[in-house]
Amino acid sequence: MNIDILKPYLSGFNAPTELRAHTNYANNIMLTQGNIIVNSQSDISGIFARTYKDGIYGASSCPGFSEDAIKAALKGAQQNADILALTSKNKNYKLPDIPNGFMPAHTKFVKHPQSYLLDFVSQLDAHIANRYKDLASRTVHLIEQCTTVSLAVTEGYDVERVLPRVHIKIKLVAKDANGAPVDITGTLGGGGLFADHFKNPSDFDEQLDTLYNMLMDKRDGVYAKAGEHDLILDSALAGILAHEAVGHTVESDLIRGGSIAKSCRNQRVGSDLVTLIDFAHTALGETVPLPIYVDDEGTKAEDVIVIKDGILLDYMSNRFDAPLINTTPKGNGRAFNYKDEPIVRMRNTCIMPGKDKLEDMIKSTENGYYLISWGNGQADGTSEFMFGITMGYEIKDGKLGKAIRDTTLSGVAFDMLKTVTMIGDEIKWAANGTCGKKQPMGNAMGGPALKCRATLGGR
Amino acid sequence: MKNFEIVNYALDSLKNKGAQKAQCIGTFSTTWELTALSGNIELLRTINDETSIDMKGYFDNKMGGISISTSDLSVIDEAAQSCLDNSKGAKADETPAMNEEAVVKVFGTPAKEPDLEKLIFRTNEFLDKAREMYPNVLIRQMIVLYTVEESIYKNTFGVDITEYEDVYSVNIMFSGFDGDLNSSFNTYAFALKDLETPIMDVALVSKRLAEAEKMVHTHKYPEKVVGAMIVTPHCLKDFLGQLMNAYASPNALVGGGSKWQNALDTKVACDNFSLYSKPLDENMAYNNHYTSDGFIAENQAIIENGVLKGMFADHYTAAKTGLPRRKSGGRFFVIPKGDKTLDEMIASVEDGIIINRFSGGHAGASGDLSGISKNSFYIKNGKLDEAARETMISVNLSDLLMNIDAISVETVNDGSSDLPYIAVKNVTIL
Known part of the structure; x- marks a missing residue:
């Protein structure tokens, strides 16, 4: 559904009002030991409307794209606003002005038949089974997603957006010397279309060999020594550091809720080497994995320079919160599904690269750990963070030692970033993650390898 | 068209496409949600007629599935065709994956409409009490939901189950503070049959808020x-x-x-x-x-x-x-x-x-x-x-x-x- 169909329904709405037609399309195929466990598509579509009145929002959604759905969503939003406004405690609060315009979609989604995708996943699974004979179990899981949005607004930018991403997760399980299972998971793919990433299953031999070899190392791995250590975080971890450790802490809803970042603005929170930006659509001259040109509130998107040379400069905000935290809205109001209201979300959050080589960073570490991959992460308003670490190695006398078993990395971001002494010269992006803050939103995160100090769990 | 007729239609559509075995799960719900941020309600949202129809068909023991969010019959027909298309690349697998013994059951009764006034009252009552009883605790976010749902399972072996449920859900995020210092975020979530009891008096809510006040000044033991x-x-x-x-x-x-x-x-x-x-x-x-x-x-x-x-x-x-x-x-x-x-x-x-x-x-x-x-x-x-x-x-x-x-x-x-x-x-x- 395009803007031309939606826009006329907003005539008669003078208050800030959004009308959104939203589709989330997904393909989901999972094979375990060659058995098809999941082989499904989903196509979730509907209309969302939200209107602002006297310091509160009323919102309503209906499935499908019918005229009835559009009218019912708008009517429901107005009714809810009228009911809630009666008890509003911020009746005089005005939303900040935002510029008007129209932003067309920047890409098109190309659907492949499910049978084509299933064939590719089956070939990849067979390739893994043939190549690595001593696995206890293997799982290959493809998720292809595309969000298509048409947003008409009474204030701000109307927008049409197509945002695809695709990834294949590969989980390998082996048995250790005691017969206990040990597993590792790797991810292929990223932002964009299936054809951008996947052509032949054998194209991934190098990544698969690396994953398998790490599993074999992990099978004979040791438990990390619990405590604070010198750490080299691979570039694959820098993104989750940017997202969890810092990103959430500077989201406006968390700032309003007492995040420590509220009192740290214009103060040092990292070493001079640390610059962190939430990119809207373009970074270092290239389109980012999940480009956002206009958010789901009609705000034209700009980069948010969160930390520059170690100093905390700005916060991520939606339109409502921006004046409350003394910033301007820059396009961080995003909604996951048709039924969801836009909330403050990250887009493409990245620590900027430095000049160091990974090999030199490892060589410079007398005793510590090189951490390579993560499973999940959580943040806190105190800037405490944790990531589940699923692969890593000891570093002894500047050289890699034994692999380590699953552990957890934790620290206080605004302390830990001050310990950063080296930053790698190469960025890796990951666009397969899903942030679970109320709605399961896709985010991209990136960064280079870092040398720092933080705490590892272990024995 | 009633919800059970929609699920019947989806199952028949799969059979018409050639599925020898099939199942459909239809979930039909409406949710009313209040969101409070930093101690004040800022949003009332209604999710009307949320529909999820999960269709799974087995064509010559090859499985294909799809999930759609509408009860539009033409979309259901397209979805059944997609199931057939999706199954074509699959490997035949005779392993049974659904109940093959007929059973017909209905659980619960259709739910009542929400009392929005009471939903707003209980939420504001809690926010006011929290401010009064725990002045050093900030309710960062509070989400109060009321959901009514009809869920229907049908398959080609004669299994026909309908379940009606309605439930209130409360999720509170809060932290203690002392000047600029804040505690770690706390969360507490629970579900309720009704709103007869003030939210402050439910389960461990009051105890958790009282604890948050004591969590602002934290310490770390130096040794393992x-x-x-x-x-x-x-x-x-x-x-x-x-x-x-x-x-x-x-x-x-x-x-x-x-x-x-x-x-x-x-x-x-x-x-x-x-x-x-x-x-x-x-x-x-x-x-x-x-x-x-x-x-x-x-x-x-x-x-x-x-x-x-x-x-x-x-x-x-x-x-x-x-x-x-x-x-x-x-x-x-x-x-x-x-x-x-x-x-x-x-x-x-x-x-x-x-x-x-x-x-x-x-x-x-x-x-x-x-x-x-x-x-x-x-x-x-x-x-x-x-x-x-x-x-x-x-x-x-x-x-x-x-x-x-x-x-x-x-x-x-x-x-x-x-x-x-x-x-x-x-x-x-x-």
């Missing part, structure tokens, strides 16, 4: 301790989720790599520990009457007196692995009460921690798990000590079950679980 960990009921629920996911879920079992693969009827926990999944427990705020593969749900023992009695192998996984099929669809955990009060449990700990929230990794197949103990207090010489900062807990889930030292007489029902406090010995705390 191998001691006791008392896990609160809401935190225990997270550990149980990790345990089931790592050892007892279909995904863990179907590949043959679970630690519990061959452990039925063997000892996996201390003698004093039993664990049940009770989706039909009438003390819960809502129930779950059928499994996703079309069986009538039953309450199920997972561990009884330390011995593993059941897991969550669905029909397909059970047929593939030879394990018994699950009776429950999962969750709704119940652990019978123990014989010590929480105070007695704390008094018996020389060195340890009481943990309200676990912020950690996901346990893999090995069961190794480490993470940060959030919203927690150290225990020293039998007494609650300072609030803990950045304190890492490392456990293995198998060891955790074998090291349960005490279970409290107090249990807390949060609407979807009924759990006590448990004390676990030999936990690495750093």
